[in-house]
Amino acid sequence: MSWQAWAAIAFWIAAWAVNGTVANRWGRRKWARIFVPALFGVTLLVLWQGLVKGLNVPSVILPAPTQIAARFADSVPLLWGDFSQTILKGALGGYVIGCGAAVLTAIAVDRSPFLQRGLLPVGNFFAALPIVGVAPILVMWFGFDWQSKAAVVVVMVFFPVLVNMVAGLAATDPLQRDLMKTYSASYRDSLLRLRLPAAMPFLFNGLKIATTLALIGAIVAEFFGSPTRGMGFRISTAVGQLDMALVWSEIVVAALAGSGFYGLMALIEKTVTFWHPSQRG
C-alpha cells in the first residue's frame, strides 16, 4: 500500500466523522439532506481512486475514476452516437409504443370487469417473468437495427404499465362514480374527467418502473446482434479490447440516462398529479 491508499482511507474516516456530526446535529436542515449524501458519494470516488492507485490495480481490471473521466472527455462524439442509437431510437421508441399500447389496452379492457379480472393475474405473472429472454427471438424477427431493440422494449414495458393502468382505472371509489352518474355523465365524460385523472398516480408508478426496464431491454438486446454502434455493442467490443475506461464511460452514460429518464418522468408526474396527497408533501 502506498500513500495514496492511506490518504484515501484517512479521507474516508474524516468524511464519516463529518457526516455523523452533520447528520446528528443538523439532520433536519435542507442543506444537510444534500450535503451528507453528496459527501458520501465523493468519499466513494476518493476511496476508489486511492485504492486503485495505491494498490496498483491494473487498469484492465478496474480503471481509476480520473482515467474514466479522461476517456469520457476524449470520446464524447462516439458516446453520443451510441447514446442516440440505443437510448433515443431503441429505448425511447419502444417506450412510447409499449406504454401507449398498454394504456390503450387497459382502457379497452376497462369496460369489461370479466376481462379485467382475468387480465390482472396474467399481467402480473408476465411482469415477473424474465422477459428479457425474448430478446434473441425479436432480434431474429426484426433484424439487427434499432427496430428489434424497440420491439424488446415494447414487450418489456407493456405488462408493468398495463397492470398499473388497469389498477388505476379501478381506483375510483363508488361514491365518486355515483356522483358522475347523478350528473348523467356519459362513459366518455366519466373516463376523461374522473377515471383517467384518478389513474394517473398508478400510471406514473408503472411508467417510472418502465424507464429502467426500457434501458435494460435496449442494451441487452444489442448483445444478440446489432449494427456497429450502440451502447451494448460498444460495451461488448470494448471488453474484448480490454478498453475498460471506455466500458466504464458507457456505464456512466447508461447511469446518467437512467436517472435522467426517471427524473423526467418523476417531474412530469409532479406536474400532472399535483393534487395527490403524496405530492403535496
Added chain:
Amino acid sequence: MRNILPVLVVCLVIVVLWYGAALWLNAAWVYDQAARAGTQVGFGQLVHDTMTLPRPKLPAPHQVLGGLWDGIFGQSVTSKKSLVYHGWMTLEVTMLGFAVGTLAGLILAIGIVHSRAMDMSVMPWAIASQTIPVLAIAPMVIVVLASVGLKGVIPKALIAAYLSFFPVLVGMVKGLRAPDGLQLDLMRTYNASRTQTLTMLRLPSSLPYLFASLKVGVAAALVGTIVAELPAGASVGLGARLLSGSYYGQTIQIWAALFMAAILAALLVAAIGIAEKVVLKRMGMAR
C-alpha cells in the same frame, strides 16, 4: 377463486392469438418452399405445415410444449440437452445470489435504521441506483471477472445478489420503521435495549414487508442469473441455452428455455408466497 374463469379465458385468447400468429408468420416460408417445389398448398396443408416446421419463425404452442416436455422428461437429467440440468444450474446460482443479497440487504437495513448518518448517506444512493440499468452491464462484469480468474458460479451469483439486494434493502428499511411511536414508547418504558427492540418489535413487524420484497428480489435474482449466463463462453444455464438457440436458429429451443425460466420464476415466487402465508398465520398477522 372467482378469478379462475376469467384467467382461463384470457389464457385461451392468448393461445388462439398465438396459433394465429404462428400461421401468419410461418406461412411465408411454407409458400416459398411450395413455390420452389412447384406445388400448390391448400389451406389444410398450410395449417399442417406451419405448425410442424422444425425451425419455425414462431413455433406453435404445442411445439413449444413438446420441446419443453422433451427437455424435462425426454433427456436424462445429466445430459447437456436436459432443461432440468440447465434449470438446476440456474436455480443454484439464483439461490446463492439471492441468499447473499437478502442477507446483505437485511444487515444494511438494520444499520440504516439505527444510524442516522448511514441513513442520510446511503439511502439516496440506494434509491438512485435503482434507476440505473445494472442488468445491462451484467455480462460485462462477468467477462471482467473471468479475466481476473474468477469463473463459474461466483460472478453470476454476485450479479443475482446485487439485483436482489436493493428491493430487500428498501423494503426492510420501510419494514423496520413500521412500528409506530406508541409501540416504540412501550419498549422504552420496559427499558428494552436496542437489541431487544430490534428482535422483539422491529423484526417481527417488518415481516410482511420482508416477504413482499423477497418476492421482488427472487424474481430479480433469476433474471440477473439468466442475463449473467449470456456472455459467450458460458455453457450451462438457461441463459446459455437461450444464446446457443439464437446462434443456431433453434427457435423451439429458445422458447422452451424461456418457458422453463418462466416456470422457475413462478415456482420461486409461489414458494415464497406459501412461506409468507404460513409464517404470517402463525404470527397472527395474516390478513
